Amino acid sequence: MADEKLNLIKEELNRAKEDLGDLEMYxxxxxxxxxxxxxxxxxxxxxxxxxxxxQALTGYDSLEINGxxxxxxxxxxxxxxxxxxxxRKRGKVRTKELVLILKDRKEIxxxxxxxxxxxxxxxxxxxxxxxxDITEIKKFRxxxxxxxxxxxxxxxxxxxxxxxxxxxxxxxxxxTEEEKNKTLAVITNLADGLLVFDATNNLSxxxxxxxxxxxxxxxxLIDKSILELTKIPEFSPLVRILGKxxxxxxxxxxxVRKDLTLEMSTVSLxxxxxxxxxxxxxxxxxxxxxxxxxxxxxxxxxxxxxxxPLSSIKWALKMLLDGDIGKITEEQRDFIKKTYQSNxxxxxxxxxxxDVTRIEEGKYLYNPVFTQIENIIQSxxxxxxxxxxxxxxxxxxxxxxxxxxxxxxxxxxxxVAIGNLLDNAIRYTQVGGTVTFFLDCVKNKVEFxxxxxxxxxxxxxxxxxxxxxxxxANAVQMETEGTGLGLYIAKNIIEAHNGKIWFKSNPKKxxxxxxxxxxxxxxxxxxxxF
Amino acid sequence: MKKIMNQGxxxxxxxxxxxxxxQVFITDIEYLKNKVGEKGITLLKKKIKEWGDLFDYEKIExxxxxxxxxxxxxxxxxxxxxxxxxxxxxxxxxxxxKYSFIVKLLMKYFLSTQKTFKESxxxxxxxxxxxxxxxxxLNEKEKYGILRLKNFKIHPILCTYYRGYFLRFAQYVIKSxxxxxxxxxxMFNGSPYHEFLIKWE
Numbered sequence: 001m002a003d004e005k006l007n008l009i010k011e012e013l014n015r016a017k018e019d020l021g022d023l024e025m026y027x028x029x030x031x032x033x034x035x036x037x038x039x040x041x042x043x044x045x046x047x048x049x050x051x052x053x054x055q056a057l058t059g060y061d062s063l064e065i066n067g068x069x070x071x072x073x074x075x076x077x078x079x080x081x082x083x084x085x086x087x088r089k090r091g092k093v094r095t096k097e098l099v100l101i102l103k104d105r106k107e108i109x110x111x112x113x114x115x116x117x118x119x120x121x122x123x124x125x126x127x128x129x130x131x132x133d134i135t136e137i138k139k140f141r142x143x144x145x146x147x148x149x150x151x152x153x154x155x156x157x158x159x160x161x162x163x164x165x166x167x168x169x170x171x172x173x174x175x176t177e178e179e180k181n182k183t184l185a186v187i188t189n190l191a192d193g194l195l196v197f198d199a200t201n202n203l204s205x206x207x208x209x210x211x212x213x214x215x216x217x218x219x220x221l222i223d224k225s226i227l228e229l230t231k232i233p234e235f236s237p238l239v240r241i242l243g244k245x246x247x248x249x250x251x252x253x254x255x256v257r258k259d260l261t262l263e264m265s266t267v268s269l270x271x272x273x274x275x276x277x278x279x280x281x282x283x284x285x286x287x288x289x290x291x292x293x294x295x296x297x298x299x300x301x302x303x304x305x306x307x308x309p310l311s312s313i314k315w316a317l318k319m320l321l322d323g324d325i326g327k328i329t330e331e332q333r334d335f336i337k338k339t340y341q342s343n344x345x346x347x348x349x350x351x352x353x354x355d356v357t358r359i360e361e362g363k364y365l366y367n368p369v370f371t372q373i374e375n376i377i378q379s380x381x382x383x384x385x386x387x388x389x390x391x392x393x394x395x396x397x398x399x400x401x402x403x404x405x406x407x408x409x410x411x412x413x414x415x416v417a418i419g420n421l422l423d424n425a426i427r428y429t430q431v432g433g434t435v436t437f438f439l440d441c442v443k444n445k446v447e448f449x450x451x452x453x454x455x456x457x458x459x460x461x462x463x464x465x466x467x468x469x470x471x472x473a474n475a476v477q478m479e480t481e482g483t484g485l486g487l488y489i490a491k492n493i494i495e496a497h498n499g500k501i502w503f504k505s506n507p508k509k510x511x512x513x514x515x516x517x518x519x520x521x522x523x524x525x526x527x528x529x530f
Numbered sequence: 531m532k533k534i535m536n537q538g539x540x541x542x543x544x545x546x547x548x549x550x551x552x553q554v555f556i557t558d559i560e561y562l563k564n565k566v567g568e569k570g571i572t573l574l575k576k577k578i579k580e581w582g583d584l585f586d587y588e589k590i591e592x593x594x595x596x597x598x599x600x601x602x603x604x605x606x607x608x609x610x611x612x613x614x615x616x617x618x619x620x621x622x623x624x625x626x627x628k629y630s631f632i633v634k635l636l637m638k639y640f641l642s643t644q645k646t647f648k649e650s651x652x653x654x655x656x657x658x659x660x661x662x663x664x665x666x667x668l669n670e671k672e673k674y675g676i677l678r679l680k681n682f683k684i685h686p687i688l689c690t691y692y693r694g695y696f697l698r699f700a701q702y703v704i705k706s707x708x709x710x711x712x713x714x715x716x717m718f719n720g721s722p723y724h725e726f727l728i729k730w731e
Contacts, residue, residue, distance in 0.1 A: 017593040024592050024631050040634075043641050046702055049634055063564045066628035067701050125641060 037110075037131040040117070043124060045070045045084060057110075057133060059103030070129070075099035075107055087114040087127060100131060109138045193262070193282035199275055201226045201246055213256060213282055214238075238264070238280075246278045253285070261289045292360065300357035303350045310347050317343060345481060352485040355416070356468060359492045368497070370406040373414075373446055373517070374399060377439065380418045384426055391431045400440040405519045407446055409497055417493035420486035421450050421513050427479055429454035429510075445516045456507040465503070466491045474507070535606055540581050543599035546684055548660025550601045552590040553632045558604050559587050560629040561622055566612060577607045592631050598660055602685040609687065616690045623694025627702070632656050644668060646703045647675050653699075658682070666725070673731065675700070676714075679724040683717040689724060696726050706730040 031038070037054035039047050047068050055061050058073060065073070074080040076098055087093045092115040100110045111132040117125045187194055193210030197203055202225050206218040214234040221229070226244050229235045237254055246266060254262045267279040317340040319325050321333065328336065381397060388395045425435045433453040440447045455474045457465055464470050469484040476482070494501045494515045505511035562571055571587075578584050585600055609619060627633040636653055647665035654663035661682025668675040677696055682688075697711040708731040715725035 017591070020593045021591055027631075042702060044703060044705055048628075048702065061564055062628050063561065063625050066625075067698060069705070123641075 037133075039065075039070075039129050039131075040126060041070050041084075041129055042126040045081075045127075047073075048126070054131065057102075057131060058100065064103070073101055075101055080112075083112065083114055084127060087116055088124070091116055095132075097134065100133075108133060108135045110134060192284070193280075195280040195282070196269070196277055197226065197246055197280070198277045201244075201278070203229065204277065210282060213260065213262060213284070242266070242280070246280075253289075254282070259286065260284070261286045296357045296360040299353055300361070303353045303357065307347065307350045307354070310343060310350060313343050314340070314347065349483050352483045352489065355489050356485055359489065368408045368410050370408050371411055371414075372404065373407050373409070374404055374439065376409070376411060376414055377418060377437065377448075380415055380422055381437065383419065384422055387426055388435070391426065391429070391433075393426060393429055393432070394434045395436070396434075397437045398439070402441060404439070404441050404446060407497075407517050408520045409517065410493075413493045414497070417490040417515075418448075420490040421515075424486060425450050425452040425454065425511070425513075427482075428452070428475055441519070444519045446519060447514070447516045449512055449514045451510065451512040453510040456509055456511055457503075457505040458507050462503075462505060466501075535581065535603075535610060537582070540584070540603060543602050543685065544584070544597055546597070546599040546602075548598035548658065548684070549595035550598045550659075551592065551632060551657050552594040552596055553592045553630055554601050554626075554657065555585070555587055555590040555596070555604055556592055556631070557626045557629045558608065558622070561625050562608065570612065574607060574611045577611045578604075581607065595659065598658065598684060602687060605687050605691060606685070619687060619690045620694040623691035624698050624701075626691075626695055627698045641703070643670055643675065643700075643703050646699055647677070650677060650699065654679075660684075674727060674729045677726045677728070678715075679726070680722075682724065686716070686718045689713055689716055689718065692724075693726060696728065700728045700730065704730050 031051040034051055035053060037057040038051045039054050040049035042048050047065050047070055050058075050060070050062055050065055054065075058065065060073075070084075071077045071080055079096075079098055083093060083096050083098070092113070094113045095111040096113075097109055098112050099107050101107055111134050113130045113132075115128045115130075117128060119125050187205065187207045190207060190209060193213045194205065194207040195203060195210055196205035202223050203221050204223070206216070206221050208218075211218055216232065216234055221232070226239060226242065226246060230239045234256070237256060241249060241252055241254060241264065248268070249264055249266045252264045254264045256262060261284075263283040263285045265281045265283075267281065269276040269279055317336055320328060320336050321340060377397065381395070422435075422437070429435055429452045434451075435453075436451045438447075438449045438451070455472075455478055457472050458474060461470075461472050465472070466487050468488045470488075471482055471484040491501050494517070497517050499515055499517040501513065501515040503511060503513045559571060562574065566573075575587065578587075581603065584603055585596065590596070605619065605622075608614065608622070612618070633653075636649075636656060647668045650665050651663050654661065662680045664678045664680065666676040666678045679692065693711050693713055697709060700709050700711070710729050712727045712729075713724060714727045715721035715723060717724055
């Protein structure tokens with residue numbers, strides 16, 4: 001019985017030994033398999049066991065490291081101590097980063113996880129430590145952080161640059177807005193009417209003054225093309241002048257209605273050679289026109305009123321000079337003759353004034369007929385022959401050797417125009433000088449020029465030469481007599497015939513006046529009647 | 531290689547009464563792997579074979595009991611093969627707990643100086659079925675402790691080995707770099723038991 005019991009105990013013991021052997025084997029296998037560096041530490045922080053991965057990681061074998069204080073393998077001694085204390089409190093602490101000192105003194109970052117060990121009775125008997133090498137992770141993280149830092153800096157720089165650009169753009173926008181507001185304020189408050197057409201000739205801006213002029217509302221007109229505007233009656237006169245291409249116009253009168261006359265000019269809006277549109281400026285000249293009309297009417301009335309007594313004086317003097325009233329002495333004749341000549345000049349002045357008023361009133365109507373221009377010129381030259389001879393002027397009429405077409409002209413008015421030009425040439429050329437009359441026909445225009453070797457026109461006075469009552473300083477000095485209306489009348493007559501007049505002058509050397517007249521075909525004129 | 535053993539002595543040791551756990555042989559091999567490598571182990575195995583094919587390290591089982599004389603012969607074979615002196619045997623003893631599976635299992639006793647000294651007899655019992663280990667005195671204030679090993683007179687090499695071994699016990703539980711051990715009494719010097727004085731600073 002005792003033997004049986006002993007045998008049972010022996011068998012049990014053998015089984016226990018086998019189980020323990022298996023357990024040892026299992027622990028060894030498990031320890032070698034475990035990919036994590038693990039060490040066992042006793043309560044006073046002495047390393048008592050390590051696995052193979054720990055050995056591979058640290059370079060220490062069991063012989064070298066077992067029995068050593070745990071703090072030996074960590075750089076931050078205090079930190080590992082605190083970590084173990086924390087583990088005692090919490091039971092386990094996961095992944096705290098510490099620096100591990102390897103056998104070769106190299107330092108590497110590791111994540112340390114710690115767990116406490118307990119015996120069967122729950123008594124604390126030490127720690128398990130697991131170490132994970134995070135060198136690569138940290139390196140990668142640092143590289144990543146570096147890249148992020150660089151990228152962040154780049155982004156920050158870009159952001160700053162962008163902000164600067166945005167600020168610049170905002171500043172520019174504000175300036176532009178301010179300029180735009182100013183421009184709008186100017187446009188809105190301008191006493192002149194403004195119309196702005198875009199590059200495609202669509203109306204884009206109508207200011208309040210223009211609305212007032214045409215009695216229209218801006219909203220009804222915006223984006224309308226110039227052709228569409230023709231359908232709006234108020235705009236018809238304007239569009240007629242502008243044409244569908246909106247041509248360049250300078251100070252053209254536009255009668256919108258009886259009580260409104262505008263002076264219209266166009267300005268091309270060009271930026272960097274690109275046409276952005278056209279600005280139409282409408283200046284109200286109604287008042288000026290009225291004042292001018294009143295002035296003209298006054299001058300006309302005065303001239304008419306003066307002409308009648310002057311005519312009476314003329315005939316009375318003529319009768320005295322002719323001896324119709326009785327004999328007069330030579331001395332008396334001389335006085336009366338001078339008075340007669342002065343009266344003649346007065347009559348001429350009055351006639352000029354009347355011409356001017358007629359021109360300005362638009363009543364200077366002419367009666368054009370087809371006429372051979374050479375005959376007109378010759379008759380004017382004939383009229384001045386006596387004066388030419390008196391001043392011993394070398395005069396020449398140079399006519400191109402061709403047949404000249406008939407021009408549709410008002411003969412009397414044209415004689416006045418040519419006469420005024422020839423009169424000036426003779427009058428302001430010294431005795432013995434030269435005056436040449438050229439006549440040519442080029443394409444569909446007859447071209448005239450009267451060249452003299454006279455006193456010329458000083459440069460600073462040239463641009464005023466066609467204005468009313470203007471006489472050059474040297475002209476006044478040379479000839480006290482003169483109304484200053486001759487060139488003004490001549491210009492108006494030529495332009496009334498759709499001609500053009502201009503001049504070139506060198507002070508003290510002479511002047512050449514040019515003008516041309518269009519050739520209208522008699523047949524076409526004939527057709528117009530039907 | 532200096533011969534320290536003859537066949538008579540070997541036979542005498544094999545017949546010494548008492549048994550020891552296979553763990554001690556495994557600890558020897560683990561230590562030698564680090565110290566002398568596989569080549570050294572081959573030489574040791576050759577020596578064991580020369581001495582009469584006493585045992586095969588590969589077939590030793592941790593928890594199995596083997597004649598205590600073989601424990602001594604293993605150490606003597608190591609000493610002779612590698613021409614080691616006391617210093618090396620001492621170091622080997624000092625390192626043995628680092629490899630011992632049984633020691634790892636017994637780590638629950640190595641919690642404090644007091645506990646370690648108190649539980650030291652259990653350690654002995656787990657390894658040997660002859661001799662007794664006793665904790666005679668522990669004075670933590672004066673920083674010393676005394677361990678006594680009784681009825682264990684097998685071979686003086688074990689005195690050297692256990693000086694190292696017991697020192698490791700102290701090193702596991704005392705936080706000091708200066709821990710010393712001295713065999714103050716030895717049965718081979720006529721004392722009735724072995725006594726080891728452990729001191730620290």
